[in-house]
Amino acid sequence: MTIAELSPPGAEPITLAEARAHLRLDDGAEDELLAALVRTAREHLEHVTGLALIARSFRLYLDAWPASRMIQIVRGPVQAIDSVTVYDDAGMPVEVALSGAVLDGAARPARLMLPELPAPGLALNGIEIDFTAGFGEAGTDVPDTLKRALLTHVAAMFELRGVLSASDQPGAVPPGYERLVAPFRIRRL
Numbered sequence: 001m002t003i004a005e006l007s008p009p010g011a012e013p014i015t016l017a018e019a020r021a022h023l024r025l026d027d028g029a030e031d032e033l034l035a036a037l038v039r040t041a042r043e044h045l046e047h048v049t050g051l052a053l054i055a056r057s058f059r060l061y062l063d064a065w066p067a068s069r070m071i072q073i074v075r076g077p078v079q080a081i082d083s084v085t086v087y088d089d090a091g092m093p094v095e096v097a098l099s100g101a102v103l104d105g106a107a108r109p110a111r112l113m114l115p116e117l118p119a120p121g122l123a124l125n126g127i128e129i130d131f132t133a134g135f136g137e138a139g140t141d142v143p144d145t146l147k148r149a150l151l152t153h154v155a156a157m158f159e160l161r162g163v164l165s166a167s168d169q170p171g172a173v174p175p176g177y178e179r180l181v182a183p184f185r186i187r188r189l
Contacts, residue, residue: 002061003075006130009054012038013142014150022151023158033161034154041153045146049184050074050109053142055134057082062127064120071112074186075133078105081112082130089121105133108186149180 012035019034020026042053052058058075065071081103084096100115112129120126135141156174 001074002125003073004059004061006057006059009042009052009056009134011054011138013042013053013139014038014147014154015139018139018147019151019154023155030158034158037154037157038150040157041150044153045150045181049181050186051076051135051146051184052133053135053146054139055079055132055137055141058131058133060129060131061125062120062129063124065117065127069113069117071114071129073110073112073129073131073133076105076108076110077133077135078103078110078112079132079134080105082132083128084114084130085128086118086120087122087126087128091122094118143184145180146184149177152177152180 016028016031016034016038019038020028020031023034025034045051046053052075060071060073060075062071081098081101084098084101085093086096088094096114096116096118098114102113104111110133135143139147152174156172156177160172
């Protein structure tokens with residue numbers, strides 16, 4: 001199972017004004033650096049939690065349908081299933097009808113049941129499921145706890161700006177960060 005991001009987020013969960021206020025910066029002299037640190041903090045948080053903070057399109061690639069018929073989507077929260085495509089023996093795409101599909105997008109991981117599961121003809125990545133995941137289109141849709149984690153992470157990286165370049169971040173995870181993001185992580189046994 002592979003998940004690819006099809007489109008970047010249209011915004012970041014925290015604005016430059018919020019980052020400046022948190023860092024008590026009076027002007028926009030550091031805005032370019034702050035924008036890079038906000039993006040890095042978001043990417044890190046999304047990686048460790050499996051969440052998409054801002055809504056955008058993804059594609060899930062599968063080699064075969066799961067035996068249980070329950071398709072798990074680990075990137076969430078899933079808002080919608082946009083399309084399901086299966087490639088036949090000739091490598092031609094066949095759209096799977098979504099009528100009757102059942103999605104539990106809020107579950108972690110999200111769960112999808114399709115009424116019809118046509119067999120893929122390709123041995124690898126013969127099934128593509130395009131979906132939209134994220135809390136919403138704007139930072140105001142993101143839970144405050146996650147925004148607080150982002151702000152503390154940006155502040156820690158900002159402190160290290162003379163030690164590490166923005167491309168080498170995240171150089172540190174601040175104290176308390178793990179407690180803030182722990183309820184949003186998927187735990188596996």
